[in-house]
Amino acid sequence: LIGQKAQKEGFKVYAVGGFVRDLLLGVPNHDIDIVVEQDAISFARKIVKYLGGQIKEYQKFGTATITLKDGMKIDFATARMEFYPFPAAMPEVEETTIKHDLYRRDFTINTLAFRLNSDKFGDFLDFFEGSKDLEQGSIKVLYNLSFVEDPTRIFRAFRFESRYSFHMDDSTMGFLLNALENNVMQKLSGTRIFEEFQAIVLEPNPSVILIRALELGVLDNIFGKCSNPQQLKQNFKHTMDSIVCLKEKGILEKKDFILVYLLVIINSYPKKVFEIILKDFNLDKGSRIIIRNFFDVGLERIEKLKSNKHLDPSEIYDSLNGLSVHSLCAMMAIADNDLLKNRIFLYLEELHKVDVEITGNDLKEMGIKPGPVYSKIISRLRQQKLNGEIHTKDDELNYIKS
Numbered sequence: 001l002i003g004q005k006a007q008k009e010g011f012k013v014y015a016v017g018g019f020v021r022d023l024l025l026g027v028p029n030h031d032i033d034i035v036v037e038q039d040a041i042s043f044a045r046k047i048v049k050y051l052g053g054q055i056k057e058y059q060k061f062g063t064a065t066i067t068l069k070d071g072m073k074i075d076f077a078t079a080r081m082e083f084y085p086f087p088a089a090m091p092e093v094e095e096t097t098i099k100h101d102l103y104r105r106d107f108t109i110n111t112l113a114f115r116l117n118s119d120k121f122g123d124f125l126d127f128f129e130g131s132k133d134l135e136q137g138s139i140k141v142l143y144n145l146s147f148v149e150d151p152t153r154i155f156r157a158f159r160f161e162s163r164y165s166f167h168m169d170d171s172t173m174g175f176l177l178n179a180l181e182n183n184v185m186q187k188l189s190g191t192r193i194f195e196e197f198q199a200i201v202l203e204p205n206p207s208v209i210l211i212r213a214l215e216l217g218v219l220d221n222i223f224g225k226c227s228n229p230q231q232l233k234q235n236f237k238h239t240m241d242s243i244v245c246l247k248e249k250g251i252l253e254k255k256d257f258i259l260v261y262l263l264v265i266i267n268s269y270p271k272k273v274f275e276i277i278l279k280d281f282n283l284d285k286g287s288r289i290i291i292r293n294f295f296d297v298g299l300e301r302i303e304k305l306k307s308n309k310h311l312d313p314s315e316i317y318d319s320l321n322g323l324s325v326h327s328l329c330a331m332m333a334i335a336d337n338d339l340l341k342n343r344i345f346l347y348l349e350e351l352h353k354v355d356v357e358i359t360g361n362d363l364k365e366m367g368i369k370p371g372p373v374y375s376k377i378i379s380r381l382r383q384q385k386l387n388g389e390i391h392t393k394d395d396e397l398n399y400i401k402s
C-alpha cells in the first residue's frame with residue numbers, strides 16, 4: 001500500500017535497516033523503517049491520511065513516525081548524509097540518495113534495503129555486502145570512525161552480538177578499542193547512555209551484554225574504575241538469575257530491570273557514580289528515591305539477614321519492609337550468601353503479602369480509643385501472623401481481647 005501511494009504521489013521509498021535485517025533472518029520486528037528520497041514528513045502525512053493512526057513529526061531531523069491502531073510503528077526518514085562536526089554531536093542533515101543514506105549507518109547488516117515503489121517493488125539493494133555478513137553472522141562497521149562519530153554504536157554492536165549470536169570482525173573490534181582509547185564514551189550525555197542501557201535490559205540476555213561491556217572497558221570508560229571487575233561480572237550473572245526468577249513469579253516486570261541493573265552497577269563503582277547517575281541519567285523521581293534508599297538504608301538493613309542466627313519471619317519482614325522490589329532483586333544479585341537470598345525470596349514470595357484483617361472500625365467497635373495505639377496493635381497482630389501464631393480474623397480479635 002505504501003509503495004502504491006509512493007508511486008502515485010511521485011516519491012521514491014525503501015524499506016531499510018532493522019526491519020529488512022530481521023525479515024531476512026526470519027525474526028519478528030514490529031517497527032518498519034522507511035527511507036524516502038524526498039521529504040519524508042510530507043510523505044508520512046499522505047500515508048497517515050491513507051492508513052490512519054497517529055503521526056509525530058520531527059522537523060529538525062526530517063523524520064516522522066506513524067503509530068498504527070494495532071501499535072505497529074512506521075518510521076519515515078528523509079534519505080540523508082550526515083556530517084559530524086565533532087564526535088558524538090547531533091548530526092546535521094543534508095538530503096541525498098539512498099546509497100549515501102545507507103553508507104552512514106552503523107553496520108553492514110543494517111544497510112540492506114527493499115524498494116517499495118510499485119513499479120520496482122521488492123528490488124533488493126545490497127551495496128555493502130550486508131547479506132553476506134548477515135549469513136556469516138559478522139558485525140562490521142562501514143568506516144573507521146563509525147564508533148567515534150556515534151559511540152552508542154558500541155552498545156548496539158554488543159546487543160546484536162548477543163541477540164543473534166553474531167560477532168564483530170577483527171577490524172571492527174580494532175576500531176572499537178581505538179575509540180575507547182580515545183575515551184569516546186565520555187562524550188555521551190547521561191540521557192543517551194541511559195537510553196542505551198534501557199535498550200540493553202530489554203534484550204533476552206542483558207547480563208551477557210553488560211559483561212562484554214565490562215570486559216572491553218566500556219563501563220570503566222563511562223564510570224571510572226570498577227572496584228572489583230570479577231565480582232561485578234559474577235553479580236551480572238546473578239542479576240540475570242534473579243530477574244528471571246522474580247519475573248517468572250510475577251514479582252518483577254521487564255520495565256523494572258533497568259533499575260535493578262543500575263543498582264548493581266553503582267554498587268561496584270566509585271561513590272561519584274551514584275551522584276552522576278542520579279543527576280545526569282534523566283531518571284524519574286521514584287527511581288531516584290529507590291536508588292538513594294538502597295544505598296542509604298537498604299545495604300545496612302540486610303546485614304542482619306546474612307547471619308546464621310535463627311530469625312523469626314517477623315524479623316525478616318521488619319528488615320526488608322519498605323525496600324522496593326528492585327532493591328531486593330539487586331540485593332539477591334550482589335549477595336554472596338544463599339541464606340540472605342532465601343530470606344529475601346521468602347519475603348517477596350510470602351511475607352510481604354501477610355496482612356492484618358481487622359480494621360480501625362473493628363477496633364472502635366471493641367471500644368478502643370483511636371490513636372497511635374491502633375498502629376501498635378496492627379503491627380503486633382502482623383508479627384503474630386507472620387510467625388504463624390494466629391491465622392484468621394477471629395484469631396486476631398481473640399488475640400486483642402486476651
Ligand code: CTP
Nearest residue numbers: 017018019033104105106107110111150152153
Ligand atoms: N542506526 C545507526 N546508528 C545508530 C542507530 C541506528 O546507523 N546509532 C540505523 C541502523 O541502520 C538501524 C536503523 O538506524 O537499522 C534503525 O534504528 P533502530 O530502530 O534503533 O535500530 P534497529 O536496527 O531496528 O534495532 P532494534 O532491532 O534494536 O530496534
